[in-house]
Amino acid sequence: MNRKIRTALLTSGAALSLVLATATPEAIAKDGGGLAGIDAAATAQALAQKPLHDLAASIDEQGRKTAFSDTYSNIYVDQTRDQVIVYTTDPKHGTAIAAAAKTAHAGVDTSKVKYVSAKYTKKQIDASLDKIMGANKPAKGAKPEIYSAAEAPDGSGIQIQAAPSAVDHVKALLAGNDIPVTVTAGQAQATLDTWRWNDNAPFIGGDVLIGQSHKAGYTANCTAGLAAEDNAGNDYLITADHCFATSSSTSVYGEGDAVGSWGYSHGNFIGIVTADNPGWDAQTIATSGASGSGTNSDEADTPNGQWYAVPSDAYSYNGEQVCQDGAVSYYNGHGVPCGIKVINQDIRWAVTWNDGTNATIRGVEGQSSGYVATEGDSGALVFTVTGSNTRQARGIVSGGFDANTLLWTEAPDILNAFGLHLNPHT
Structure with a gap:
């Protein structure tokens, strides 16, 4: 596969620093060059997480079914204690949930399950x-009082983050809610939309996108996230709907x-926006290619020119850790940020787009004490490491509440929608 080798140039402006990159169209990047893009500790953690993830996924699959939905509440992957x-x-x-999970997925080790009492399903x-x-749902142009709910x-209940000026009002409004609510002051979601470089087909997760x-x-x-295909073989990229x-x-x-130039001129044509889903903060871009000529399910990584295959997708669970391949983070010298720990595997948040449109999004919240993301990473692939040259898609970047949080919507939900x-094709 021909893929451009990317080189970075840091330029400083009055307001913030941005990174641009050029590419050499004829250069060839080889797959399987090891895990140079992610440090050894993050790689080991990701690979060790997989058996617990498979166990959590098999139980969650059963817990959401009608037979168990009247008792199932939540799940947490505790890698420190090697248990779910x-x-x-x-x-x-x-x-009984674990037994059903074992029947459906014989390879999981249900001896690592610990059961804890919950108040609500x-x-x-x-x-x-x-x-x-x-x-x-405020009117267009108005700001929502509730930023997120999970x-x-x-x-034990519901956790809400509200606009600081609206905390007391939200508490009063939800005082009689059927499930106990904790309301704290929070921050509105910051979207992460800006740009990177000029790729050519087949396009992959991590590519820079520019448009109206x-x-x-x-x-x-x-940033491009998921590379997808329909049943007819037509190729799509999926990025953030905002x-x-x-x-x-x-x-x-x-x-x-x-x-180094900030002209915003059009580079290579990638495709046309064909569909959107505000609830998953996702939109499809139809390329002119099919059967792998338009997109490949890979994610851009390090070193320059490296990419890895993304042959599978899955949900994320509390306690797990993920990475994201945002374009600007990479070219700002942050590589591929990893170690982002899931703290809310199912959260709703409100966001106001730059045209004043208000949307409610459902997805996942992750947190890290280190670097997470920056403007320009919106739409990027959120993933875990599953092998020396493979990744598993978990979703696409939507935004964050602050410098240490990441919000993303989940790959299975987006693809199904x-x-x-x-x-x-990888």
Whole structure:
């Protein structure tokens, strides 16, 4: 596969520093060059996490089914103790969930499951969250009072972050809620839309995207995330829905200017925005290629020119750690940020796009004491390491509440919403 070798140039402006990159179209980058892009500790952690993730996924799959939804609450991957904690309103019934998971997935080790009592089921809390966020819809241009709402990890209630000026009002408003609510002052989601370099087909996760913003007269710059395909073999990229105007006439390009130039001129044509889903903060970009000629399911990594195959996708669970391949983070010298720990595996948050549109998004919140992301990483692939040259897609970057949090929407939900699957070509 021909893939451009990327080189970075740091330029400083009055407001902030941004990174641009050029590429040599004829250069060839080889797959399987080891894990030079992610440090050894992060790699070891990711690989050690996989058996526990498989166990958590198999139990969560059963817990969401009708037979167990009246007792299943939440799940936590405790890698330190090499166990998966299952929160259930009936711990005795929890063993039945694990048995069903073992029947469906014989390879999982259910001896590593610990059962903990929870007060409310996921089904009860989901219904309450939908009601709360459904009422949190201000008029276009107005700001929401509730920034986010999520299940408490132990199933004891609901955790809400609200605008500091609205905390007391939200507390009063939800005083009679059917499930206990904790309200604290929070921060609104900051979207991470800006730009990187000028790739050519087949496009992959981590590529720079530039096109018409939702706000008239503005250009948006984001990162490509999932590479997908429909049943007819047509190739798509998926990025964040807040990035580009959702019109069939919106074309998306690479950045076409010389390295270090901020001209926002169009580079290589990538595709056209064809569909969007605000609830998953995702939009599809149809390329002109098919059967792998338009996109490949890979993620851009380090060193320069390296990429890794992304043959699978999955949900993330509390306690797990992920990485993200945002373009600007990479070229700002942060490589591929990893060690982002899931603290809320199912959270709703409110966001106001740059044209004043308000949306409620459902996804995951991660946190790290180190670097997480920056503007320009929106839409980037969120993933885990599954082998020396493979990754597993977990979702796409949506934004964050502050410098140490990352919000993303989940790959299975996004693909299902659009009726697509990961591109089998890598």
